[in-house]
Amino acid sequence: MSALMEVRVCAVRQLTPVVREFTFEAAEGQLPGFSSGSHVQVLMPLGERTLRNAYSLLGDPADSTRYRIAVRLQDASRGGSRYLHERVAVGDRLQLSRPHNLFPLHSQASHHVLVAGGIGITPFMAYIAELQARGASFELHYAFRGRLTDAYVDELAERLGDRLHAYDSSAGQRLDLAALLAGQPLGTHLYACGPQRLLDGLREQARALGWPDGRVHWEAFAAPEPGLAFRVELARSGQRIEVPADLSLLEALEAAGVEVPNLCRGGVCGQCATRYLAGAVEHRDHYLDEAQRADSLMPCVSRGGCASALLLDL
Amino acid sequence: MTASGTDTIFSKPRYRTAASPQPARRRLLVAQDAACAVPLLDHPAPALLLSLGGELAADIQQERFPSPAALYLRLQLLLEQAEVGTRLYVVGDETFVWHVYRLARHAGLLGDEIELIKSGARRRLYCVHCATFQDIGEEGEANCSGCGVRLLVREHFSQRLGAYMGVCLDPSRPYGEDRP
Known part of the structure; x- marks a missing residue:
């Protein structure tokens, strides 16, 4: 996470009671370009600590003069979404990471099936802009709760016509995964973003119907869950750090001035994998396999036990 | 089809000796010589066998072609109509199986959806x-x-x-x- 950049909030829109959209422009110079599916980390100063949450860029990748993100207010939030919803207004300045893409369109697909659950629509807003510009074949399946998480549904209905398949759970409409996967031509790739339950269901169903993993691309909501407080010790520097219950290990390391390379901050990309030498680990990532977990952990989501200090190879 | 190990070059193909039990909605079998397709008949049986000749006493639909070109054309048409969930099994010498492989990749199958079994030295x-x-x-x-x-x-x-x-x-x- 090298260079940070400063942006100014130039527009804020409340899209639904829980979804707020923010538009940023460069405080000086130009914003870097981005590809569809990219995200940025937004730094939020909360008291003495800084939270970093990753949000998908939902604007048209052809226009990088502005970045747009949409943030869902999370009930069990550690304060990031609440901060953006309640404290950030037009004219404010924020720090962002440069864009990274862990969820790109597949270059060889001849048909794209996009499946969004709730706020998981955000990366697909950029996808759709790009796919429409290319004249590519695609369809969007968008499951949401009406008047709560249905941000962009009206805009999408207008832009996409019958390529949009909307499922409003408040009206009892359900996304039928088996039906969606049936009858897709050979060049099809599937992309999903939404709650873990949706992603798990989709992957399981896809596998059973003979879709190899290489056709199924997904992005989970990346946010560390709180846990118990624990201690870490850094083997190389001898530094000792307390990780409080509501901070991730990665955040605690950053607060102590220890930089660990990272991208998604949600246990999926593998970028922050760090070796540990001793101690109990509660692995919460979706990346490392059992063999790797024997000596590595992902500090963005995983935590140590409270009984003894965790010794990291840092 | 994986290439691994330290003793041989990474790009040297490794071939299967039997079909893998991967789930699929439709299995297509393509054989240079139908008689060589025997190891592929277990695991859910394929729906259709395309071959250039040979005898296979099995209870599956079979189509036989007088030339490779005719077989390739038929396969191409089948794949144009095919849906995701299709798996392709190919038996023959390397010249044959890789021709079919490239044709199938071009039609939209992924490498993971194609299994190659080598039979013959060409x-x-x-x-x-x-x-x-x-x-x-x-x-x-x-x-x-x-x-x-x-x-x-x-x-x-x-x-x-x-x-x-x-x-x-x-x-x-x-x-x-x-x-x-």
Whole structure:
């Protein structure tokens, strides 16, 4: 996470009671370009600590003069979404990471099936802009709760016509995964973003119907869950750090001035994998396999036990 | 089809000896010689067998073609109509299975959806000097049918070309003997 950049909030829109959209422009110079599916980390100063949450860029990748993100207010939030919803207004300045893409369109697909659950629509807003510009074949399946998480549904209905398949759970409409996967031509790739339950269901169903993993691309909501407080010790520097219950290990390391390379901050990309030498680990990532977990952990989501200090190879 | 291990070059193809039990909605079997398709009949049986001849006493739908070109055309039409969930099993010599592989990839199948079983010694050689393809057997050296250079058959295999790379064997003889 090298260079940070400063942006100014130039527009804020409340899209639904829980979804707020923010538009940023460069405080000086130009914003870097981005590809569809990219995200940025937004730094939020909360008291003495800084939270970093990753949000998908939902604007048209052809226009990088502005970045747009949409943030869902999370009930069990550690304060990031609440901060953006309640404290950030037009004219404010924020720090962002440069864009990274862990969820790109597949270059060889001849048909794209996009499946969004709730706020998981955000990366697909950029996808759709790009796919429409290319004249590519695609369809969007968008499951949401009406008047709560249905941000962009009206805009999408207008832009996409019958390529949009909307499922409003408040009206009892359900996304039928088996039906969606049936009858897709050979060049099809599937992309999903939404709650873990949706992603798990989709992957399981896809596998059973003979879709190899290489056709199924997904992005989970990346946010560390709180846990118990624990201690870490850094083997190389001898530094000792307390990780409080509501901070991730990665955040605690950053607060102590220890930089660990990272991208998604949600246990999926593998970028922050760090070796540990001793101690109990509660692995919460979706990346490392059992063999790797024997000596590595992902500090963005995983935590140590409270009984003894965790010794990291840092 | 995985390439791993430390003793051989990464790109050298490894072939299956039997079908894997991967789930699929439709299984297509393509065989140079139908008799060689026997190991692929277990695991959920394939829906259809395309072959260039040979006998296979099995209770599946079979289509036989007089030439490779006719078989390739039929397969191409089948794949154009096919849906995701289709798995393709190919049995034959390397020249044959890689031709089918490239055709299937072009039609939209992923490498993970295609299983290759080698039967027979024929393989394709690509001369890196004059870009000529020719069929060879298991020999490790060959004369290029295009430029006449004596070629060393490298283990390096190009999936894109469906061929092994042939490079000049003797740097002191960079041209073919019978070259004018």
